[in-house]
Structures are given as structure tokens and as C-alpha cells.
Amino acid sequence: MVATGARAAVPAIPGLAEAGYLTNETIFTLTERPARLAVIGAGPIGCELAQAFALLGSHVVLLENGRGVLPREDPEAAALVVRALERDGVELRCATEVKEVRRGPGGEKRLVVDCRGAASEVVADAILVATGRAPNVDGLGLEAAGVSYGRSGVEVDDQLRTSNPRIFAAGDVSSRYKFTHTADALARIVIKNALFFGRAQASALVVPWCTYTTPEVAHVGLTEAEARDRGLAFETLRLELGEVDRARLDGAEGLLKILVRKGTDRILGATLVAPDAGDMISEITLAITSGAGLRTLAETIHPYPTPAEILKRAGDAWNRGRLTPRVKRLFETLLAWRR
Numbered sequence: 001m002v003a004t005g006a007r008a009a010v011p012a013i014p015g016l017a018e019a020g021y022l023t024n025e026t027i028f029t030l031t032e033r034p035a036r037l038a039v040i041g042a043g044p045i046g047c048e049l050a051q052a053f054a055l056l057g058s059h060v061v062l063l064e065n066g067r068g069v070l071p072r073e074d075p076e077a078a079a080l081v082v083r084a085l086e087r088d089g090v091e092l093r094c095a096t097e098v099k100e101v102r103r104g105p106g107g108e109k110r111l112v113v114d115c116r117g118a119a120s121e122v123v124a125d126a127i128l129v130a131t132g133r134a135p136n137v138d139g140l141g142l143e144a145a146g147v148s149y150g151r152s153g154v155e156v157d158d159q160l161r162t163s164n165p166r167i168f169a170a171g172d173v174s175s176r177y178k179f180t181h182t183a184d185a186l187a188r189i190v191i192k193n194a195l196f197f198g199r200a201q202a203s204a205l206v207v208p209w210c211t212y213t214t215p216e217v218a219h220v221g222l223t224e225a226e227a228r229d230r231g232l233a234f235e236t237l238r239l240e241l242g243e244v245d246r247a248r249l250d251g252a253e254g255l256l257k258i259l260v261r262k263g264t265d266r267i268l269g270a271t272l273v274a275p276d277a278g279d280m281i282s283e284i285t286l287a288i289t290s291g292a293g294l295r296t297l298a299e300t301i302h303p304y305p306t307p308a309e310i311l312k313r314a315g316d317a318w319n320r321g322r323l324t325p326r327v328k329r330l331f332e333t334l335l336a337w338r339r
Helices: 046-057 075-087 180-195 224-229 245-250 278-291 294-299 309-321 323-338
Strands: 006-008 037-042 061-064 090-094 096-103 107-114 117-124 126-129 134-135 206-211 217-221 234-240 257-259 265-274
Touching: 006 075, 037 046, 037 117, 046 061, 046 075, 046 126, 046 206, 075 090, 075 217, 075 257, 075 265, 090 309, 117 323, 217 278, 224 234, 224 257, 224 265, 234 309, 245 309, 257 309, 265 278, 278 294, 278 309, 294 309
Parallel strands: 037 061, 037 126, 061 090
Antiparallel strands: 006 134, 096 107, 107 117, 206 217, 217 265, 234 257, 257 265
């Protein structure tokens, strides 16, 4: 099995290597807080560490390349994170491309940037590169073993076999979901299929993820855009976290959006913005995996007061949506007869 993981992808910016930079793998070796930190990339790692260093007291400039902040997330959820970043002192520069990095006379790093045709300079004491992950495929002799690979990593089928049927691959080296918990799940599939004649499929996995900003953003299943692309008929239930008493008491901001297949209670996907969204999303992941729907969430007792009550409220909202004018008239007739 090929399980060599991935490394931080570093863009080919002139002068970057000479000036020096940090990645998510090396930034934790710092022994002093940089007074000024420039973060290249506004994905999960960029947002998490930009906010963390701002809260530690660094002046942080977050450079977003035009794809948007947290581009894989629901736009409304990403907007809440942007508001939180700016609240905590992160200077966000959108649609900004780093053209060159130079060393200043005092050892500072000067990033020459372009924002919609306007050139400017960002001065920093340290640079964090957070522009994605690159699979570790070089130097493995994959060609000699007849294993096909490309820029996205080792190519595998749904049972995680490579082009050489006696070799499997799992984890960041072959998956578009570059998360530790996904690598663990894929490794279990390889064990089943390679050693126990299994037929487990990676496409059957329900993969949640979380961005650990404050508040956290967690997601599982389909987004609205993905559901539309698949031609699915769905409806979206949207609830403000502030509707829950515990969140109101804590002053927590957030939201829950659940996609439901139209005419059923089947959950297609969910996005949650909350202080503990990474923990709370597991309940929805379990519901999708087991086939339980919003009806089950509504019938599940949640401790009061907890933020997780918002999940039960989503089930209640779905139940209320079933009370169509026709159903309402039928109930009125029935209750009037019983009186």
C-alpha cells in the first residue's frame, strides 16, 4: 500500500525561497511571535492560523487570490468567518496575487502584490504559505511498479486499487479529502479489500470536515451547488444559532443549513457554524450514514441548554413544513369533530 501522504504545496513566487517562508508543518517550530505575519492563501489552514496569530498579538495580513475565503464552504458560512477574522484584527486583502518577495535591508520580507491591477507592497517579519497540499509521489519508483499517478496523486479505483491490482493506495497521496480522519477510513477500506477479499468502496464514505476558526465551520454531505449540479430536488432549512438559548447566553454567532431531499426527511448535506461545530456535525454524519432523517433528529432528546439543540430544532422545522394548508384543514375538521 502506498500511504506516503502529502506536503505543503508552495507556489512558484520569485524570491520566496530566498526570503524564507513557513508552512503548517514548520510554523510550530517558532520560538518567538512574529510582529508582522503575511499569510498566503485563505483556505482552512490560512484562516485558522491567521486568526490564531492575530489573537496572539501579531499584525496579520491574509492574502486571498480571488477564489474567495474558504471557497469550498457555503458562502454564507464563509462570510461569518470573514466577519470573525476582521473582528479579531486580521487584515484581509481579497483578489490579491503575490508577484515577488524581496528581502529588505533590515531582514524584513517585502511582498510585491497585485490587487486588480493595482500594485502595492506588504511588509512582514514572517510569511506563512497556506496554498494547499501536494501528494508525495516523487522518488517512489511508481513507474517501475506500473502505478499511474498525476498532479492529484496516485490514481485509484473505488476499491483503492492502483493501476497495478496488487498495489493499493490510501490517504492524502490518493484522496481529494486530505484529512487525517479520512486517511484512517481509507486505510480500513484497504485492509478489508486487500486482506479479507472485501468489496468496500471509497465512494460510500460520508466524509465530514471542520475548519477550526472561531467560530468553527463544519460540513458533511452535499452543498447546495453540488445538489443542483446533480439535478436533485431539494429544500434548504436554515436556522440561526442565536435561536438556541445556550448560544444566546454565550453570545455565540452561527447558523445551521441542512439540505433535505424534497418530499422526504432524508438529509443530503449540512453546514454548521458554531463554537463546537466540529463535535456537533458528527450527529448529522451519523444520521446520513445510518439513513436516519430529520424525523429522527426531531424525536431525539437533546440536553437543555446545549448548542446541539439546534439540530433538534431543524427536525422540528421540517415537521412544521409538512403542515400544508390542506393538512391543516384536515386537522381542523378532525379536531372540530372530536370536540
